[in-house]
Amino acid sequence: VFGLLLWWHSGGFPQSAQEHSWLAVLSYGQAWWVLFDILGLGVFGGFYIVPLYALIQSRTAENERARVIAANNILNALFMVVSAIVSILLLSVAKLSIPELFLVVSLLNIAVNTYIFKIVPEFTMRFMIWLLSHSMYRVEHRNLELIPDEGAALLVCNHVSFVDALLIGGAVRRPIRFVMYYKIYRLPVLNFIFRTAGAIPIAGRHEDIQIYEKAFMRIAQYLKEGELVCIFPEGKLTADGEINEFRSGLTRILEQTPVPVIPMALQGLWGSFFSRDPNKGIFHRIWSRVVLVAGEPVAVEAATPEQLQARVGVLRGSVR
Numbered sequence: 001v002f003g004l005l006l007w008w009h010s011g012g013f014p015q016s017a018q019e020h021s022w023l024a025v026l027s028y029g030q031a032w033w034v035l036f037d038i039l040g041l042g043v044f045g046g047f048y049i050v051p052l053y054a055l056i057q058s059r060t061a062e063n064e065r066a067r068v069i070a071a072n073n074i075l076n077a078l079f080m081v082v083s084a085i086v087s088i089l090l091l092s093v094a095k096l097s098i099p100e101l102f103l104v105v106s107l108l109n110i111a112v113n114t115y116i117f118k119i120v121p122e123f124t125m126r127f128m129i130w131l132l133s134h135s136m137y138r139v140e141h142r143n144l145e146l147i148p149d150e151g152a153a154l155l156v157c158n159h160v161s162f163v164d165a166l167l168i169g170g171a172v173r174r175p176i177r178f179v180m181y182y183k184i185y186r187l188p189v190l191n192f193i194f195r196t197a198g199a200i201p202i203a204g205r206h207e208d209i210q211i212y213e214k215a216f217m218r219i220a221q222y223l224k225e226g227e228l229v230c231i232f233p234e235g236k237l238t239a240d241g242e243i244n245e246f247r248s249g250l251t252r253i254l255e256q257t258p259v260p261v262i263p264m265a266l267q268g269l270w271g272s273f274f275s276r277d278p279n280k281g282i283f284h285r286i287w288s289r290v291v292l293v294a295g296e297p298v299a300v301e302a303a304t305p306e307q308l309q310a311r312v313g314v315l316r317g318s319v320r
Contacts, residue, residue, distance in 0.1 A: 002040035003106030009033040010099035121196045122175045129197075130170035133163065136286060137268075141171050142293040147262055149174070152223040153297070154253060157264040158243050158312050159232035160320070161274035164266060168230060169197070171292050177222045179231045182211050198222075200229075216252060223257040233305060241270035241277065241320035243313055246305035258300040263308055265315035267291040291319070 013030055025031050053069075060068045090096045090104060117124045133139060147153065155176065157168060165178045177198045185194050185201035194201075200222075202215035222229050231253070233246035254261070268290040271277045295315050298308065 001106075002037050002044065003102045003109070006034065006037035006041065007099045007103035007106070009037055010102075122198060125193060125197045126169055126175065129166050133166045133170040136163070137167070137272075137288060137290040139167060139171060140289060140291045142291060144172060144292070144294050146294045146296060147172055147174070147228070148260070148297075150226065152226045152257070152259040153228055154223065154259050154261045155228060155230040155264055156233050156246075156250065156261060156308050156312065157230065158266055158316055159234045159237050160241070160266050160269040161237065161272055161276075163274045164232065164269070165199075165230070167266065167269075167290060167292060168264070172228070174228050176228045176230045177219075179215060179219065179229065182208070216249075216256065219253055220256045223253075223259050229253075233308065237276050238270070239276050241275075243309060243316065246309040248305060250303070250305050250308065254300050254303055260297040260299065261303040261308060262297055263295040263311040263315060265293050265295075265312050265317075267293065267316055267319040270320035 009030060013028070013034070026035075056068055056072060057065060087101060090101055091098070096104065147155070155168070155172075157164065162184075165180065169176055169178070175198070177200055179200045179202050180194065182201035182203045185191060185199060200215050200218045201211060203211040205212045219229055219231075231250065233250045234244035235247050235249075236244065238244055268288060269275055271280055272288070273280055273286070293315050295311055298311065
């Protein structure tokens with residue numbers, strides 16, 4: 001975006017400005033916009049590079065870290081040479097101006113990002129969800145390292161508000177397949193987000209038996225493929241801030257695909273605009289602290305609805 005803005009703001013910049021000092025150049029109002037665009041390029045270059053190196057160091061095995069960083073540096077050097085050659089060709093052979101070069105590079109970045117979104121859309125969605133959830137609340141995470149980095153697991157959590165899935169999806173670093181009520185899944189605009197994130201629509205058995213059965217088939221499929229699936233065993237939002245009884249669908253899932261169960265709890269959402277608190281206000285608890293806490297994995301043999309409800313209750317504590 002800042003590359004496109006740089007091209008736009010550089011158009012028609014007076015050539016005579018090259019003969020003046022930098023203070024004289026800054027006397028042109030247009031120069032401040034160009035300066036702002038260059039600053040944006042630098043800042044968001046850092047937004048890309050710094051997390052990338054942090055990711056390499058945190059996710060790579062210690063005995064392989066030096067080799068991975070070295071390989072990354074070699075690839076960086078290779079592509080800097082390639083980009084320099086391409087830039088020379090565009091500037092000399094194609095006779096592009098420098099602002100037009102930034103235009104071409106920016107359009108190429110848009111094309112690459114579109115391709116990335118096409119092959120792994122859930123990561124883009126999770127980033128947007130993270131931005132949305134963290135702009136509404138101050139989200140604190142506790143013990144999320146108990147969620148396995150690889151392999152299947154079933155996450156169970158209390159259901160306090162309409163944004164529970166957003167908060168969990170934005171906090172856990174692995175993609176999660178959420179099971180949600182089919183009428184919410186079908187909402188216009190939001191349906192695109194839910195489909196992209198691989199959400200699983202479910203209906204009550206008495207409402208639509210086909211949707212109900214298909215949901216359990218998809219849950220089993222995701223778990224067999226080593227994915228994380230999150231369910232809200234209460235089956236509905238709490239109407240009083242307390243945890244409702246966990247339903248038996250949880251048992252059916254574990255009978256079909258025995259996997260570890262991770263109990264989780266959300267604290268601090270009751271009374272927010274997205275809860276069913278009758279005394280809530282539009283701006284009540286906006287930017288308040290919300291805590292997502294995970295507990296120790298529970299073996300399949302001990303993962304009864306009653307036991308898991310008790311564990312989630314302990315994790316939530318007295319904070320609703």
